[in-house]
Amino acid sequence: MLDTVSVRADFPILAREENGKRLVYLDNAATSQKPRKVLDAIQHYYHFHNANVHRGAYTLAVEATEAYEAGRTAVAGFVNAWAREAVVFTRGTTESINLVASSWGRTNVQPGDRVVVTAMDHHSNIVPWQILCQEKGATLRMVEITEDGRIDLSDFGRALESKPKIVAFPYVSNSLGTVNPVAQLTRLAHAAGAVAVVDGAQAAPHLRVDVQAIDCDFFAFSGHKMLAPMGSGALIAKPALLEAMPPYHGGGEMIERVWDDHATWNKIPHKFEGGTPNVEAAVGLGAAIAYLEQLGMDRVAEHESALARVAIERLTQIEGVTIYGPRDHRAGVVPFTYGDIHPHDLATILDRDGVCIRAGHHCTQPLMRRLGVAATARASFYIYNDVDDIDALVSALRKAGELFGVPA
Amino acid sequence: MTDLGELYQQVILDHNRNPRNFRTVPGANRHAEGYNPLCGDRISLDVRVEDGVIQDVGFQGSGCAISKAAASLMTAAVHGKTTAEANELFRAFHAMLTGGPNAPGKLAAFAGVRAFPARVKCANLSWHALRAALEKIGEPVTTESPSD
Numbered sequence: 001m002l003d004t005v006s007v008r009a010d011f012p013i014l015a016r017e018e019n020g021k022r023l024v025y026l027d028n029a030a031t032s033q034k035p036r037k038v039l040d041a042i043q044h045y046y047h048f049h050n051a052n053v054h055r056g057a058y059t060l061a062v063e064a065t066e067a068y069e070a071g072r073t074a075v076a077g078f079v080n081a082w083a084r085e086a087v088v089f090t091r092g093t094t095e096s097i098n099l100v101a102s103s104w105g106r107t108n109v110q111p112g113d114r115v116v117v118t119a120m121d122h123h124s125n126i127v128p129w130q131i132l133c134q135e136k137g138a139t140l141r142m143v144e145i146t147e148d149g150r151i152d153l154s155d156f157g158r159a160l161e162s163k164p165k166i167v168a169f170p171y172v173s174n175s176l177g178t179v180n181p182v183a184q185l186t187r188l189a190h191a192a193g194a195v196a197v198v199d200g201a202q203a204a205p206h207l208r209v210d211v212q213a214i215d216c217d218f219f220a221f222s223g224h225k226m227l228a229p230m231g232s233g234a235l236i237a238k239p240a241l242l243e244a245m246p247p248y249h250g251g252g253e254m255i256e257r258v259w260d261d262h263a264t265w266n267k268i269p270h271k272f273e274g275g276t277p278n279v280e281a282a283v284g285l286g287a288a289i290a291y292l293e294q295l296g297m298d299r300v301a302e303h304e305s306a307l308a309r310v311a312i313e314r315l316t317q318i319e320g321v322t323i324y325g326p327r328d329h330r331a332g333v334v335p336f337t338y339g340d341i342h343p344h345d346l347a348t349i350l351d352r353d354g355v356c357i358r359a360g361h362h363c364t365q366p367l368m369r370r371l372g373v374a375a376t377a378r379a380s381f382y383i384y385n386d387v388d389d390i391d392a393l394v395s396a397l398r399k400a401g402e403l404f405g406v407p408a
Numbered sequence: 409m410t411d412l413g414e415l416y417q418q419v420i421l422d423h424n425r426n427p428r429n430f431r432t433v434p435g436a437n438r439h440a441e442g443y444n445p446l447c448g449d450r451i452s453l454d455v456r457v458e459d460g461v462i463q464d465v466g467f468q469g470s471g472c473a474i475s476k477a478a479a480s481l482m483t484a485a486v487h488g489k490t491t492a493e494a495n496e497l498f499r500a501f502h503a504m505l506t507g508g509p510n511a512p513g514k515l516a517a518f519a520g521v522r523a524f525p526a527r528v529k530c531a532n533l534s535w536h537a538l539r540a541a542l543e544k545i546g547e548p549v550t551t552e553s554p555s556d
Contacts, residue, residue: 342472344447345416348524352412360447374448374470403416404473405425 002295002303004386010035010291011384021354024392029174029202029333029380030358031224034284038227041287042280052276054253064279071282072269074289079200079219080210081236088242088269089277092233093201094124096220097168099235099272100197101128103245104218105166111137114164116194118143118151119370120173123363125199129168138165145370149176149325156185160192167194171203175364175378176325177308177333179207186216195241201225205382206304206331208297211236223281227288232281235272242268249274292383300383304332307381311390318397320406324376332381335362338397339406343377346400353396355389414520415527416473419481424473429466429483436464441548442537444529449475453537460490467534474518474527479534481514491542498535505531 008014011033016023025033051061053068069084076084090096105128109115115129119142126142133140141162144155151169160167167189171182186196195217203209205226211219218241223232247254247265251274256264265271292300311334315321320339338346343359350357358378361368368374379393400406433454442451449471456464465487467479482501486494500511501518505528510516521531540549 342476344449344472344527344530345474348415348527349412365448368448374450403412404421 018354024355026379028382071286074286092222096235105132113138168197170199177330207301223285228285349400350396420477423477423480427480431466438541440537440541474530
């Protein structure tokens with residue numbers, strides 16, 4: 001386990017109290033808190049180096065460009081990208097997937113084609129493909145999940161028989177915590193002639209990602225779930241694919257030359273970064289990666305798995321609690337329901353004890369329909385959580401049980 | 409627990425566990441669907457209005473304790489009332505949730521919701537559905553509508 005006492009000391013917000021109680025933040029799958037090093041890096045950038053990037057001839061602009069590009073180098077190393085040019089900065093996972101759907105998708109998907117997603121995908125890895133399919137007259141096929149919350153590999157195989165153009169799936173499910181065999185899924189997608197799009201939003205913050213080992217074509221993630229600011233994130237893509245793709249946003253920075261009636265495009269990745277970029281996001285993301293790498297991503301993953309195991313064990317001891325998702329191969333995401341108490345009521349009651357959990361459909365309505373629930377409660381862990389936080393969760397849940405008379 | 413007790417009063421817990429008028433209404437001539445897209449709460453409301461009087465009202469759906477109890481207590485409160493009286497109760501309930509005086513009768517049980525801004529929409533959902541039903545608005549109402 002990580003030394004959570006020293007980790008917690010790095011996060012100013014964790015010193016805050018809620019209703020006189022210590023803040024127990026268990027909504028990390030939604031967004032993470034930010035350590036002082038990230039906040040300081042952003043402030044330092046604005047205090048000493050702020051200028052627009054990639055165009056100024058003066059020292060300040062050169063420094064700003066270096067700070068921005070250093071963030072790209074950090075991301076490339078963090079996910080073992082094919083090259084620095086494989087990293088396109090975006091506002092996060094959602095924009096990354098929309099970029100792929102809009103640019104690669106519109107160019108390559110024809111009427112009658114298939115696009116495959118899974119029933120455990122987040123809306124951000126479903127809706128962009130629905131929009132693409134509707135526009136192109138293509139068909140979206142959703143792969144089913146098994147009883148214990150994994151991608152149904154036989155249904156996945158059947159979906160590939162239609163020779164889809166795109167196969168998209170999550171590395172880690174935000175609603176179930178399932179860690180999917182992404183390298184295997186990618187191999188199968190490639191064998192069927194498809195490109196593989198991996199939603200890495202719940203993976204990049206929590207485990208060691210190696211996009212070359214996975215061999216996926218596109219990998220999307222968000223910075224804000226991994227200590228970096230809101231609005232930070234990237235799309236990692238095979239450079240040859242990026243070279244062949246048309247731009248996503250037209251504007252400054254993404255062009256090479258502009259004539260009255262047409263323009264030529266800048267080199268990758270700048271071709272996809274029209275307009276003034278979010279430099280502070282890249283700086284903050286670089287600092288976040290440095291922080292995580294100092295802890296070690298293997299230790300981060302181990303810490304969260306251990307917490308998930310303890311949480312599942314303790315929650316199972318409460319009569320009336322149902323836990324969703326697989327028993328093993330899971331990340332630090334623990335979805336549950338408690339008797340007939342609606343998850344929103346649970347979240348309100350837990351909040352009075354300073355315990356922040358998520359309640360609802362978690363942007364996975366197709367999955368919720370398959371689970372047969374309108375909503376679940378979800379506790380999700382990160383590097384600053386410890387067993388005390390699980391104790392706080394359990395004790396607050398028992399209070400909710402008393403208030404609602406569960407089990408009846 | 410005092411403030412939680414304010415929110416989850418016994419009458420609310422009771423109506424959550426045993427919602428009144430949790431059924432369809434035979435011969436209903438007004439209907440509305442209510443939906444809270446943020447949390448997935450749903451209500452389907454049936455009303456039978458005759459000569460301007462709510463002769464019968466029932467609801468179905470799923471939601472948190474606050475939304476379910478609010479729907480249950482609403483049906484009890486407006487049963488037998490004229491549509492004008494029901495609209496007046498809607499206004500009184502809405503005013504209470506936004507800081508005004510307590511609504512009449514058992515509806516005052518929801519006064520505690522004021523201290524939980526994230527839950528005001530749960531209490532309001534069924535009332536918005538009722539107003540839509542009485543005004544014969546065809547579109548499902550959502551808690552994200554501008555009328556909020």
